[in-house]
Amino acid sequence: MGTDIDTLATKSSWGQRPEASLPEAKAAGEADSGHVARPVGLRTRLIGQLASFGLVGGLAFVVDLAVYNAVRATVLQDSPIWSKVVSVAVATAFAWLGNRYLTFRRERSPHAVREGVLFAVVNVVGLLIAAGCLFVSHYVLGFTSQLADNISGNGVGLVLGTAFRFAAYRWLVFSPRSRTLRVPRSARRIVRLDTGGPS
Known part of the structure; x- marks a missing residue:
């Protein structure tokens, strides 16, 4: 009789994950949700x-x-x-x-002057992109009508220049790499106490 009870208990435990693995499953689930949430957040x-x-x-x-x-x-x-x-x-x-x-x-930098100069340079390049589209259309391809000038300068040139400015703003002018990362004074004090260094 005792053997039958042990056999039933063993069978009932088949297909069930041990309780010790629950924290691991929870951690794995949180990791998966983090991988999904990060691209959505970006x-x-x-x-x-x-x-x-x-x-x-x-x-x-x-x-x-x-x-x-x-x-x-x-x-x-x-x-x-x-x-x-x-x-x-x-x-x-x-x-x-x-x-x-x-x-x-x-993402803005604490160095406002440097950021402002980069911003101005990026805008000049964006303007040159629009002017370049107009130049190519008017003088190289020979589309000299007012409609063609508007399409090339205020259409194609504006779109390309705007796309360039946004990309340059995001990855150059206001790039997180341009920020000066400083450790708070309280955090430095805690590190010194933990390492036994001078306060």
């Missing part, structure tokens, strides 16, 4: 950055337009070129602040 963050980047760009366009017309109608009535230079400079500064404190607020 994708969500990228979408948010793209939306914010578009918003800042749209507002910068409005600033450019408003400043140009205001300056052109007042202090620089006879200087349309310099009016445009002033409006572009103001709009670029606005775009830098908007992207620094909104789009890439988590």
